[in-house]
């Protein structure tokens with residue numbers, strides 16, 4: 671998470687350095703057009719986001735990359751995890767939450783809490799609402815961390831407050 675924040679901060683810094691207007695004070699119009707929330711009012715309702723998009727929740731997709739490209743996520747947004755129930759030829763998946771960054775980094779599934787079992791991803795999928803202002807560390811808990819470690823089935827989310835000022 672710290673690394674992600676650092677990367678974002680760095681990229682903002684680089685863009686701002688490239689913009690010479692900034693040396694003459696803060697241009698709010700310009701700032702907004704670059705970094706502001708461009709969603710209009712109808713889009714400021716909480717969103718429902720399918721984790722992985724059309725890839726759904728499976729082994730081998732880079733969910734960290736997905737989370738960076740599809741973020742930021744906001745409070746009360748819903749993440750939807752879609753995965754088929756296991757059958758004779760497919761492996762099960764699940765959704766676990768790690769209590770802290772360390773166990774997330776190491777895919778220490780024993781310390782994690784299961785929030786959806788291998789059957790709950792069927793059909794419309796398992797819905798998880800980002801209710802609290804805290805980092806969430808998601809992963810698949812199957813095969814004692816193998817899917818998390820080797821299958822990239824993990825990502826972190828820090829929901830943000832929606833901007834409360836109106837923008838026409």
Ligand SMILES: *[C@@H]1O[C@H](CO)[C@@H](O)[C@H](O)[C@H]1NC(C)=O
Pocket residue numbers: 691697698699700703
């Ligand atoms: C601020 O930025 C906008 C958009 O780039 C530009 O149109 C405007 O002239 C700038 N205002 C000032 C005071 O530099």
Ligand SMILES: *[C@@H]1O[C@H](CO)[C@@H](O)[C@H](O)[C@H]1NC(C)=O
Pocket residue numbers: 710711712713
């Ligand atoms: C807001 O965004 C939605 C979806 O993109 C669009 O259908 C709608 O026309 C937009 N409304 C305004 C006022 O721009």
Ligand SMILES: *[C@@H]1O[C@H](CO)[C@@H](O)[C@H](O)[C@H]1NC(C)=O
Pocket residue numbers: 732734735738822
């Ligand atoms: C997944 O994507 C992230 C961010 O783009 C990247 O840093 C990381 O190396 C990727 N992981 C793998 C295993 O490709």
Ligand SMILES: *[C@@H]1O[C@H](CO)[C@@H](O)[C@H](O)[C@H]1NC(C)=O
Pocket residue numbers: 745746831832
């Ligand atoms: C999220 O939803 C709850 C319950 O609907 C509501 O009380 C709360 O104010 C909402 N929080 C935000 C930041 O929108």
Ligand SMILES: *[C@@H]1O[C@H](CO)[C@@H](O)[C@H](O)[C@H]1NC(C)=O
Pocket residue numbers: 754756757758759760
């Ligand atoms: C098992 O599940 C996979 C993935 O959901 C599916 O593609 C496959 O057809 C299923 N196989 C059987 C025998 O049901």
Ligand SMILES: [Cu+2]
Pocket residue numbers: 728729762763764810811812817821823
């Ligand atoms: Cu899995």
